[in-house]
Every structure is written in structure tokens, then in C-alpha cells.
Amino acid sequence: MKLGLLIMEGPYQHExxxxxxxxxxxxxxxxxxxxxxFFYQDGVLNATKLMxxxxxxxxxxxQWSALATENNVEFIVCVAAxxxxxxxxxxxxxxxxxxxxxxxxxxxxxxxxxxxFRA
Amino acid sequence: MKLGLLIMEGPYQHExxxxxxxxxxxxxxxxxxxxxxFFYQDGVLNATKLMxxxxxxxxxxxQWSALATENNVEFIVCVAAxxxxxxxxxxxxxxxxxxxxxxxxxxxxxxxxxxxFRA
Amino acid sequence: xxxxxxxxxxxxxxxxxxxxYASKGSAIMLYEDGIYAALAGSSLEGRMSGVASDxxxxxxxxxxxxxxxxxxxxxxxxxxxxxxxxxxxxxxxxSW
Amino acid sequence: xxxxxxxxxxxxxxxxxxxxYASKGSAIMLYEDGIYAALAGSSLEGRMSGVASDxxxxxxxxxxxxxxxxxxxxxxxxxxxxxxxxxxxxxxxxSW
Amino acid sequence: MAKLMVVFRTAPYGAIYSFEGLENVLIMGxxxxxxxxxxxxxxxxxxxxxxxxxxxxxxxFSPTFRALEAYxxxxxxxxxxxxxxxxxxxxxxVIQAEVIEADAVEKMMEEQKNFFMF
Amino acid sequence: MAKLMVVFRTAPYGAIYSFEGLENVLIMGxxxxxxxxxxxxxxxxxxxxxxxxxxxxxxxFSPTFRALEAYxxxxxxxxxxxxxxxxxxxxxxVIQAEVIEADAVEKMMEEQKNFFMF
Numbered sequence: 094m095k096l097g098l099l100i101m102e103g104p105y106q107h108e109x110x111x112x113x114x115x116x117x118x119x120x121x122x123x124x125x126x127x128x129x130x131f132f133y134q135d136g137v138l139n140a141t142k143l144m145x146x147x148x149x150x151x152x153x154x155x156q157w158s159a160l161a162t163e164n165n166v167e168f169i170v171c172v173a174a175x176x177x178x179x180x181x182x183x184x185x186x187x188x189x190x191x192x193x194x195x196x197x198x199x200x201x202x203x204x205x206x207x208x209x210f211r212a
Numbered sequence: 213m214k215l216g217l218l219i220m221e222g223p224y225q226h227e228x229x230x231x232x233x234x235x236x237x238x239x240x241x242x243x244x245x246x247x248x249x250f251f252y253q254d255g256v257l258n259a260t261k262l263m264x265x266x267x268x269x270x271x272x273x274x275q276w277s278a279l280a281t282e283n284n285v286e287f288i289v290c291v292a293a294x295x296x297x298x299x300x301x302x303x304x305x306x307x308x309x310x311x312x313x314x315x316x317x318x319x320x321x322x323x324x325x326x327x328x329f330r331a
Numbered sequence: 332x333x334x335x336x337x338x339x340x341x342x343x344x345x346x347x348x349x350x351x352y353a354s355k356g357s358a359i360m361l362y363e364d365g366i367y368a369a370l371a372g373s374s375l376e377g378r379m380s381g382v383a384s385d386x387x388x389x390x391x392x393x394x395x396x397x398x399x400x401x402x403x404x405x406x407x408x409x410x411x412x413x414x415x416x417x418x419x420x421x422x423x424x425x426s427w
Numbered sequence: 428x429x430x431x432x433x434x435x436x437x438x439x440x441x442x443x444x445x446x447x448y449a450s451k452g453s454a455i456m457l458y459e460d461g462i463y464a465a466l467a468g469s470s471l472e473g474r475m476s477g478v479a480s481d482x483x484x485x486x487x488x489x490x491x492x493x494x495x496x497x498x499x500x501x502x503x504x505x506x507x508x509x510x511x512x513x514x515x516x517x518x519x520x521x522s523w
Numbered sequence: 524m525a526k527l528m529v530v531f532r533t534a535p536y537g538a539i540y541s542f543e544g545l546e547n548v549l550i551m552g553x554x555x556x557x558x559x560x561x562x563x564x565x566x567x568x569x570x571x572x573x574x575x576x577x578x579x580x581x582x583x584f585s586p587t588f589r590a591l592e593a594y595x596x597x598x599x600x601x602x603x604x605x606x607x608x609x610x611x612x613x614x615x616x617v618i619q620a621e622v623i624e625a626d627a628v629e630k631m632m633e634e635q636k637n638f639f640m641f
Numbered sequence: 642m643a644k645l646m647v648v649f650r651t652a653p654y655g656a657i658y659s660f661e662g663l664e665n666v667l668i669m670g671x672x673x674x675x676x677x678x679x680x681x682x683x684x685x686x687x688x689x690x691x692x693x694x695x696x697x698x699x700x701x702f703s704p705t706f707r708a709l710e711a712y713x714x715x716x717x718x719x720x721x722x723x724x725x726x727x728x729x730x731x732x733x734x735v736i737q738a739e740v741i742e743a744d745a746v747e748k749m750m751e752e753q754k755n756f757f758m759f
Contacts, residue, residue, distance in 0.1 A: 094516050099639070101540075103222070105296050106254045106657050108459045108490075111699055112433070115489065119508035125516075134543050135225045138257070141298030150296070150700045174543060177224050177269070179260030179303065194550045202525045202556065206515050207637040209522035211540075212433075212656070213420050218757070220658075225539050227363045227394075230581055231337070234393065238412035244420075253661050269582045293661060313668045321643045321674065325419050326755040328426035330658075331337075331538070332747055339534045339565050341609065344438050348650070348682050351722070352746035364537030367568065372610025393578030397536055399571040399585075402610075411578070425750055426758050427650075428629055435652045435683050437727065444532070444564050447604070448628035460655030463686065468728025489696030493654055495689040495703075498728075507696070521632055522640050523532075 096120055097204030098130045099197065101211035103138035104153035105146070110139050113210035114156055121164050128204050129167045130157075131197045132189070134211075137175040140168070142186035154186050161188030169196050215239055216323030217249045218316065220330035222257035223272035224265070229258050232329035233275055240283050247323050248286045249276075250316045251308070253330075256294040259287075261305035273305050280307030288315050333422035337363035340375055345427040346382075355385045358422055360415060361407075362391035369395075371402040383407050391415060429518035433459035436471055441523040442478075451481045454518055456511065457503075458487035465491075467498040479503050487511060527551060528559040528631065528638035531566030535584070541569040542584050544641025549587070552594030559598040559635075560591070562620065563628060566641075567606045570616045585617050592618075602628060645669060646677040646749065646756035649684030653702070659687040660702050662759025667705070670712030677716040677753075678709070680738065681746060684759075685724045688734045703735050710736075720746060 098117060102109035117127060132139055144154045161168045169192040170180060185191060201207050217236060221228035236246060251258055263273045280287045288311040289299060304310060320326050334353055338345040346359075346368055353359070359382070361368050368379055369390045382388060383406030390403065392411045403409070410418065430449055434441040442455075442464055449455070455478070457464050464475055465486045478484060479502030486499065488507045499505070506514065529548045533540040551558050562570060569588070576583040591599065601620040606612070613620065623631070632638055647666050651658045669676050680688060687706070694701040709717065719738040724730070731738065741749070750756055 096515075097637070103225075103254065103257075103297065106222075108655050108699065109433070111697060112459060112490075115508050115697060116511060120512045120515075123509060123512055125512065133547075134539060135222060135254075138222075138297065143298035143300055143303065144296060145298075145300070146296040147292075147700075151698045154298075156698075173266075173546060177263060177265040178222065178257065179262035179264075179273075181262055181264070184262065184298065184303070194547060195553070197547060198527070198551045198554050198556070201527050201551075201637040201639070202554070204637060206520060207639070208431075208515055208520055209640060211522055211640075215419075216755070227537050227581065228337070230579060231363060231394075234412050234579060235415060239416045239419075242413060242416055244416065252665075253657060266582075270580045292664060313665060314671070316665060317645070317669045317672045317674070320645050320669075320755040320757070321672070323755060325424060326757070327335075327419055327424055328758060330426055330758075332751055337537065339537065342440050342444075342534070342565050344440075344682075348438075351743050352681070352720075354744070354747055357747065364534045364565075367534065367565075367609070370610055374608035374610075376610070394536075396575040396578050397581060397583070398534075398568065399573030399575070401573065423751060423753070423755075425648075425756075428633055433655065435655065435686075438652070438683050440564075447625050448563070448602075450626070450629055453629065460652045460683075463652065463683075463727070466728055470726035470728075472728070490654075492693040492695070493697050493699060493701070494652075494686065495691030495693070497691065519633060519635070519637075521530075521638070 094125050094205040096125055096127045097200040097207040099209040100132050100136035101134040103135040107212045109210040109212055110153055117160060127166045129169055129200045131200055132170045133174050137170045137178055137180045140170045140180055140186055140189040141184045143184055158186050158188035213244050213324040215244055215246045216319040216326040218328045219251050219255035220253040222254040226331045228329040228331055229272055236279060246285045248288055248319045250319055251289045252293050256289045256297055256299045259289045259299055259305055259308040260303045262303055277305050277307035333358045333360055333418050333424045335360050335424055335426045336365035339364040340368040349427045358387040360389045360418060362394050366390050366394045366400060369403045369407045370400055371404050376404050379404050429454045429456055429514050429520045431456050431520055431522045432461035435460040436464040445523045454483040456485045456514060458490050462486050462490045462496060465499045465503045466496055467500050472500055475500050524557050525636040526557045526634060528561060528635045530561045530638060530640045531569050532564040532640060534565040535569040536581055540641040545584055545587055548596060549594055552596050558596055560596060561600045563602040563605045567601055567609060567611060570618055572615055572617050589617050642675050643754040644675045644752055646679060646753045648679045648756060648758045649687050650682040650758060652683040653687040654699060658759040663702055663705055666714060667712055670714050676714055678714060679718045681720040681723045685719055685727060685729060688736055690733055690735050707735050
């Protein structure tokens with residue numbers, strides 16, 4: 094199936110982003126296509142390359158970036174949500190791109206399933 | 213009274229940070245002393261100077277920065293919570309300082325009241 | 332003790348959790364989405380009227396206005412942020 | 428329809444809200460803190476046993492393990508992330 | 524034309540879900556799709572009349588809800604029990620909405636190509 | 642020496658409250674104060690035995706709770722009804738805790754100079 098994922102919470106504070114990542118990995122392993130991962134609301138905070146978790150913890154941004162680049166999945170960070178939360182091009186990590194909210198509507202039109210991860 | 217404030221949520225996503233700001237203003241207006249505002253958990257996200265909300269919305273970081281500098285209130289952003297969320301010295305706005313979690317314990321020892329703003 | 336409740340009683344157990352521990356006569360401050368507990372005419376009105384007679388229930392005026400809520404159940408007291416600060420001065424506070 | 432529940436039933440009304448709308452036989456996936464609804468021996472066991480007989484209730488294995496929960500009420504089905512993906516393939520999904 | 528829906532189910536202001544959900548609805552209006560909007564649970568509180576942000580400075584989004592029609596978003600539904608259990612009637616709302624019963628909600632979700640919950 | 646308390650009242654992992662709350666307890670241990678820790682509501686789930694993070698990679702903080710004694714944090718309390726309504730007994734917990742009744746909770750809060758809720 095053609096999947097769209099919508100991530101609505103930031104890293105570490107809520108499990109939503111971890112769950113979405115595990116779900117995405119499992120979907121790709123099963124041969125499904127992820128059309129786009131869209132980061133909205135506090136989800137935009139997953140995209141910052143300034144993240145420096147403790148050494149014994151997972152690095153949520155790096156996990157996401159690796160998933161995007163290794164599988165050639167498009168990651169869009171909503172520009173309006175990002176700006177009000179202090180995420181802009183100067184801090185956005187590899188694999189993430191800032192884009193308009195219209196790309197979420199387009200995803201809903203094209204995807205067989207849209208799965209939302211939120212608190 | 214000597215107040216300590218603990219802010220646990222990020223800007224815009226939850227009302228907690230707005231409530232804390234209004235509470236702080238009201239407390240200062242009544243002549244109370246705010247010993248320290250401590251930003252923990254997603255609260256550290258209030259400190260980023262990269263925030264650019266829409267023109268017709270309040271600018272949460274600038275509101276906080278003005279409150280800190282005009283009233284000489286100490287704002288401490290927890291270093292451990294900040295690092296895992298991508299907040300460091302390169303993005304911290306005027307009026308906020310990154311500091312250790314011990315400063316929260318010290319606040320609890322010294323303040324007459326500690327008020328926690330969370331989701 | 333002053334118990335701070337900022338979550339909708341229709342969605343969260345925070346207020347009911349707090350009431351399991353709070354002794355009668357303690358103060359409860361409803362703010363943010365917590366103000367909906369004071370909404371007149373809701374399905375919770377019976378429950379909340381009982382709460383308002385057993386506890387001192389305050390509700391934050393600014394958050395009521397923001398949400399367009401003007402009809403309150405009997406027995407709750409409206410306070411503004413200045414009043415909220417006074418309440419904190421009078422009690423230790425617990426944020427649920 | 429597949430209803431995704433990720434909030435603790437002791438703290439959030441999300442599952443009960445969902446059940447107001449879900450028709451019997453629909454699928455419910457418990458994950459994150461939602462898995463606590465499947466906890467055997469809890470005060471919600473009676474309620475949840477009824478839910479498990481009226482709906483197809485699934486619970487995410489990885490989130491059970493993470494929380495150290497191994498005793499489940501009767502009638503719920505454990506699935507891993509691969510099974511979660513399969514369920515999404517079979518149903519439209521609603522995130523509560 | 525795809526059938527798409529936005530479900531509002533959380534209270535306004537305490538969290539940003541409904542505000543950013545509304546921004547999403549406005550954008551959808553520009554795509555010429557078959558868009559519905561549904562208010563259930565605490566989401567019904569997001570369209571209460573009489574909001575006044577002067578005490579907090581938090582952005583009041585009531586005027587934006589009122590603008591939905593201008594964006595050609597006209598299929599607006601509200602769950603009866605959610606509205607009534609919060610003591611609200613249609614007269615309390617800033618927009619016109621068609622009342623539906625709880626058992627229509629899941630059906631309405633099933634009919635969509637995709638939907639969002641805020 | 643000030644009486645300080647940390648109250649855990651949310652479930653672990655779904656949100657970070659308990660994990661960062663625990664980091665706070667450890668720091669408090671270094672200040673030579675009279676520190677108590679109290680588990681109520683879903684907070685009791687944070688000290689359940691048998692946690693295994695191999696399926697998710699999320700940091701398991703059970704070992705850190707077990708280390709509380711080494712930080713001289715020995716006053717650990719748990720609310721009976723919170724524990725029992727979640728089907729737990731003291732044997733299910735990774736640390737030793739003294740069981741208290743619900744009506745002792747507010748009293749314990751009142752006795753503190755200040756306390757935190759996570």
C-alpha cells in the first residue's frame with residue numbers, strides 16, 4: 094500500500110515520534126511504499142540537527158534522517174508550524190525539507206492510508 | 213512572597229507557557245519576587261530565538277525575554293532537557309541562560325512557593 | 332492546599348484523581364481547559380455542584396473569556412490572574 | 428475501521444470516546460500508554476472484557492514489553508509492529 | 524475529487540490541535556476536493572460563540588472558523604451527544620453545522636479517502 | 642534541611658514526565674535535603690518490574706529507579722488504591738515502597754517546603 098504518515102509530537106517528550114519511526118521501519122520491511130512523512134504541530138521539532146541526547150539514549154533525529162536517506166522517503170516539515178516553534182533552514186537536519194501545508198492535503202489525496210501519530 | 217516557577221511545556225503547543233507568563237506578570241505587579249523561572253521538559257523550547265510566529269499572534273519568546281530583562285528575573289533552561297531537544301547556546305534568546313538541574317532543587321529549597329505549569 | 336486543574340473534565344481524569352486525595356474544604360483552581368468543569372448545563376453539572384459545595388472552587392476569568400464561557404454552575408468563584416496569585420500566596424499548590 | 432488508542436484508560440477518556448462511535452466488530456489497536464487497557468487484574472478488567480468481546484482488540488507487543496506488562500485480559504490479541512502495519516493495510520485508521 | 528475530512532475532537536486553546544487543524548482545513552479548501560468537517564467530543568467547544576482573548580493575548584481563531592464558507596467548506600457536522608453533554612445548542616455556535624447522531628460518525632470516517640483528527 | 646517531595650503520577654514512556662522527573666530526584670539526592678518520593682495514579686506503573694526496551698530502543702529507566710537507595714533517597718511511598726486498581730502488588734515493583742492510604746497524600750504534600758509533580 095501507499096502510506097502517508099503524519100507526526101504531531103516532538104521527540105522525547107512523547108512516544109508518538111518513536112512509534113511512528115518503528116511503524117515506518119516495519120512498513121518498509123514489508124515492502125510498502127511511504128509516499129511522504131509529514132511533520133506538523135510539535136512534530137516539526139523532530140527535524141532539528143541541534144539535538145544531542147545522552148550517549149546511552151536513541152538519537153531520534155539521526156534515526157529519522159537515516160530512514161529518509163536510506164529509503165529515499167520524503168520528509169516534509171510544515172513551514173507555518175516550524176516557524177512558530179523556532180525550526181528553520183539553519184537547523185533542519187539531512188533528509189528533512191521544509192514545505193507547505195498543502196503537501197499534507199496532497200498526501201491525503203494520494204495515500205491509500207494516512208496514519209496519524211499524536212499524543 | 214518569593215516565587216519559583218517551573219515551566220514544563222513548549223510554546224504554542226500547550227497553553228502552559230502562556231499561563232505561566234500571565235501568572236508571572238500578575239505576581240510581579242503585586243510586588244512579589246520571582247526568584248527564578250526554571251524551564252524543564254518541553255519548556256526549554258520557549259528559549260529559542262528562532263521562533264517566528266505569524267504577525268498577528270503573540271511572540272512567546274520575546275514576551276518572556278522582555279519580562280526577564282525588564283524585571284531582572286533569572287531564567288534557567290535545564291541543560292539536559294535542552295540538549296535532547298535541540299536547544300543550545302547558539303539559539304538561546306536574551307534573558308535565558310542554560311543551567312544545571314540542581315538549580316531547580318535550589319529553587320525548591322529557597323522559594324516560599326513553587327508553581328508548576330504543565331500539560 | 333490549592334489544587335490546580337488545567338485539563339478538560341470531559342477528557343481527563345485529572346480532577347477526579349485530585350479529588351481522591353483532597354480533603355473537603357481544600358481549594359481547587361480551574362484554569363486553561365480545566366474551566367470546562369464549571370460549565371453550567373453540562374452533563375457534569377450534578378457532579379460538579381457537589382464538588383463546589385465540598386471544596387472551595389475557583390475558576391480563572393481570563394480562561395473563561397478566552398473560551399466564551401459565561402454561564403457557570405452555582406458555588407464557584409471567578410478570579411483573575413491577580414486573584415490566582417493571591418490564592419497561591421495562601422496555599423501550597425499541586426499541579427495535576 | 429481501526430481505532431488507534433495510545434492513552435492510559437486510567438487517565439484519559441480517549442478509549443471511551445472512541446467506543447461511543449465505533450460499531451461492534453470494529454478493530455481497536457492499543458499501543459503506547461493505551462496498552463494499560465489490556466492489563467489483567469485491574470479495576471477496568473470487567474469493562475474491558477466486555478469491550479474485548481464486542482470488538483476486535485489488538486495490543487502492541489513492543490509497548491507491552493517496554494512497560495513490563497505480561498498478564499493480559501482474555502480476548503485481546505498481541506501483535507508486533509509488522510502486525511500493526513497489516514492491520515492498517517486492512518482498515519482505515521482513526522487516531523484518538 | 525477525493526473525499527477528505529477533518530475531525531475536531533479536542534478543546535480549544537489548552538492545546539494547539541484545533542487551531543492548527545483549522546489552518547489545515549483552510550489549505551484543503553484550496554484543493555477543490557470534497558471536504559467535510561466534523562466536531563465531536565471536546566471539539567464542539569472550539570466553535571463556541573463569545574470568545575474574547577483580551578485577557579491572555581492568545582490568538583482567537585473564532586473569526587477564522589466563521590470564514591470557512593468563504594473557502595467553500597460547507598459540509599460541517601456536529602455530534603449531538605457531544606454538543607448536548609457540554610450544555611451547548613446550535614445557537615451557541617459561531618458557524619452553522621448539521622447535527623448528526625453518534626452512530627453516523629464511524630460511517631462518515633469510513634466513506635473518506637482519508638481523514639485527519641485534531 | 643528542607644522537606645522536598647517528588648510525586649510521580651503519570652504512566653511511563655507515553656510521555657517523558659516520569660523519566661525527567663527521575664533525573665530530578667537523582668539531582669535532589671546530591672543536596673542533602675529531606676527528600677521523599679511518592680507514586681500515585683498512573684505513576685505506580687513507572688516502577689513495574691520486567692521492563693524490556695529491546696523492541697523500541699526507548700531508554701529503559703528501571704535500573705535508575707533501582708539506584709535511588711544509592712543516592713540516599715529512602716523515603717519512598719506508594720498509594721494503595723492507585724496500585725491495587727492497576728492490579729499491582731508490592732512484589733511487582735522494582736523498588737521497595739511504603740504503602741499509604743489516599744487520605745495521607747494531601748497531608749504529605751502540605752508538610753513539604755515544596756514539591757514537584759511529574
